Amino acid sequence: DTGVSQDPRHKITKRGQNVTFRCDPISEHNRLYWYRQTLGQGPEFLTYFQNEAQLEKSRLLSDRFSAERPKGSFSTLEIQRTEQGDSAMYLCASSSNWNTEAFFGQGTRLTVV
Amino acid sequence: SQQGEEDPQALSIQEGENATMNCSYKTSINNLQWYRQNSGRGLVHLILIRSNEREKHSGRLRVTLDTSKKSSSLLITASRAADTASYFCATELGSGAGSYQLTFGKGTKLSVIP
Numbered sequence: 265d266t267g268v269s270q271d272p273r274h275k276i277t278k279r280g281q282n283v284t285f286r287c288d289p290i291s292e293h294n295r296l297y298w299y300r301q302t303l304g305q306g307p308e309f310l311t312y313f314q315n316e317a318q319l320e321k322s323r324l325l326s327d328r329f330s331a332e333r334p335k336g337s338f339s340t341l342e343i344q345r346t347e348q349g350d351s352a353m354y355l356c357a358s359s360s361n362w363n364t365e366a367f368f369g370q371g372t373r374l375t376v377v
Numbered sequence: 378s379q380q381g382e383e384d385p386q387a388l389s390i391q392e393g394e395n396a397t398m399n400c401s402y403k404t405s406i407n408n409l410q411w412y413r414q415n416s417g418r419g420l421v422h423l424i425l426i427r428s429n430e431r432e433k434h435s436g437r438l439r440v441t442l443d444t445s446k447k448s449s450s451l452l453i454t455a456s457r458a459a460d461t462a463s464y465f466c467a468t469e470l471g472s473g474a475g476s477y478q479l480t481f482g483k484g485t486k487l488s489v490i491p
Contacts, residue, residue: 306481368419
């Protein structure tokens, strides 16, 4: 399968715990994006990488959130000290430099209890 | 904040009918894209229309873009039960604005009744 893959698909965590999600983009794609989607809403942009450089960050990305793409391939999104308001679907997408069509993964559904 | 606003929020039609969804946005864009999302799943890219294009077709899909009105429409012809999903428009500002992020609307929930 050469699509975007995300792991885990589901995560239930207690408030205050840290969680980390992984995204493996399509291998030849330079651009990688993280979005968050809550019920009944469209996805909201969190951050964007061009290769290993994090070029855009939304103000939604508080200091409890950190994202990395160390070798310009896979990416991780970590949420520290989770809050109930962090419960959402976290979507990863990738695209190439010459075609901005974004390919999305199936998402990681986070539930904070 | 969400730039795009889809209309209607929900649409229910019979199989074989056409479905039209509209999207309005606020700022100048590089391109506008439509995505489909089945319940609880990831998004699937349907079609991209650039700011200098007015109409685009892909299979049963027809997209129009009116930059003067900052609006777009997605027409699905001869709908099928498998078209049941949420449809989102997303705008991209592009390299001129230094931003490749997509800004999504809240979506239109389409139900196609067999």
